[in-house]
Amino acid sequence: MAVLKLLRAPLKYIQGKRALLNFYEETKDLGSSYLFICSNSGYKNCHAKIEKSFENTDCKLHFEIFKGISSNGEIERMRKIARDEKIQVIVGVGGGSAIDTAKATAYYEKCPVVVVPTVTATDAPCTGLSVIYNDDGTFDKYLFYPRNPEAVIVDSEVIANAPVKFLVAGMGDALGTYFEARACTRTDSPSLENGGISLSAMALCELCYKTLLKSGYQAKLSCEKHLITPALEAIIEANVYLSGVGADNGGLAVSHSVYNGFTALKECESTMHGSLVAFGTIAQLILENAPRDEIKEVMDFCYSVGLPITLKEVGVTDEERVHIAAEKACVPGETIHNLTGDVTADQLYDAILTADLLGQEYFK
Incomplete structure (x- = not known):
């Protein structure tokens, strides 16, 4: 039997100058408590715009700097935060590793995931998979998800200011x-x-x-x-x-x-x-x-x-x-x-x- 044709994509893709000022508006249907898994530069370049988008709302935001690699241990650490804080939405802010950590955390905790890429070095943001590493940095596995991210939000200003x-x-x-x-x-x-x-x-x-x-x-x-x-x-x-x-x-x-x-x-x-x-x-x-x-x-x-x-x-x-x-x-x-x-x-x-x-x- 022939392989059935299949097409998958993020539910929503948003791109443009200062797009992050619309973050709340574009994601408010997903929940009211957010965990932002950020690279160092992701936090530095994005958190002010994201916070501004939530002005005058009663949503709970938790920003967490992740440790640089999408490892099993780091995913477990983020899962614990998500459970302890009763998080409803997981957001990855940064490059491929921050995004992969967020996708995996969301998958295991059965939460929607939003992706905010801060560089455009790979095509990871829109895909329905992650590369997972062991805690010593060696490759562990590809993790395939049943669906792609709920939203991908790309702020062109952030990309234009990246190397x-x-x-x-x-x-x-x-x-x-x-x-x-x-x-x-x-x-x-x-x-x-x-x-x-x-x-x-x-x-x-x-x-x-x-x-x-x-x-x-x-x-x-x-x-x-x-x-x-x-x-x-x-x-x-x-x-x-x-x-x-x-x-x-x-x-x-x-x-x-x-x-x-x-x-x-x-x-x-x-x-x-x-x-x-x-x-x-x-x-x-x-x-x-x-x-x-x-x-x-x-x-x-x-x-x-x-x-x-x-x-x-x-x-x-x-x-x-x-x-x-x-x-x-x-x-x-x-x-x-x-x-x-x-x-x-x-x-x-x-x-x-x-x-x-x-x-x-x-x-x-």
């Missing part, structure tokens, strides 16, 4: 969305939500890519000077919503497997997720023998916004080390196997080195 490297990394993560979903449709592979890929999902994925090409470079310039322009608003939406809902319902292929592979290399520990996904996207296009114009379009885009197109830029200087990453990227269960014809570690190694050679031509 531009996060916006660029988010564009790298978003760059893989269309090409990975396209690969999955060719092989009838299921999406991250384990459903068939709908026309609507593919339309979001394609719009994500077109938006990056149209607005990416200008958005980067605007963000460097903390300016909110239509181009920046477009890229925020591409990084957070189009990429998040697109990847969730479109599936993954080579780009994210390459990221997983390179995490095995110590020299890539500080390379951002989106940077490796972008480089993995170039490798995927080479494996697919994509038209030369398409590969050039993707590489031109990466070069223009500062995403890596060479191994040196992701931190790798020894070609032999790429064998380790390629082996890890091709283990059973990896999404690279959603590609037509499948891929061996040797084939991926050759594609990665070819991507590097093409990238080096930009610097001659």
Whole structure:
């Protein structure tokens, strides 16, 4: 039997300058006591606007700074606060780890969750899953939820004032969305939500890519000077919503497997997720023998916004080390196997080195 098509998304997505001043108005139907699980910068940059939105209401707000990683112990600590304070709504304020901690806490305590991203480095805010770690920082599991967040609220002012490297990394993560979903449709592979890929999902994925090409470079310039322009608003939406809902319902292929592979290399520990996904996207296009114009379009885009197109830029200087990453990227269960014809570690190694050679031509 064919896999049933499936489309999931947050119940509500709100974005714009000073959107957090509307926080109460957009979430008041969910409950009257809130636990805000915040990163340090999330608390600093958001709590004043959030508190202002609750002026003249009798809601209870509890702000808690979390300890930097979405670990089992930290989730337990937040669950205890939620129970002790009789919390009705959980809110994640910060980057991916704060958001993942909030989603998990809400899931276990059977509360609705609201997400307030303070950077757009990944597409985590809109998705129905979390990455959970052990208390020593090692990976534990992916936690899949029965539904996506009740609301995602993105304040463009907060994003415009965050370091531009996060916006660029988010564009790298978003760059893989269309090409990975396209690969999955060719092989009838299921999406991250384990459903068939709908026309609507593919339309979001394609719009994500077109938006990056149209607005990416200008958005980067605007963000460097903390300016909110239509181009920046477009890229925020591409990084957070189009990429998040697109990847969730479109599936993954080579780009994210390459990221997983390179995490095995110590020299890539500080390379951002989106940077490796972008480089993995170039490798995927080479494996697919994509038209030369398409590969050039993707590489031109990466070069223009500062995403890596060479191994040196992701931190790798020894070609032999790429064998380790390629082996890890091709283990059973990896999404690279959603590609037509499948891929061996040797084939991926050759594609990665070819991507590097093409990238080096930009610097001659």
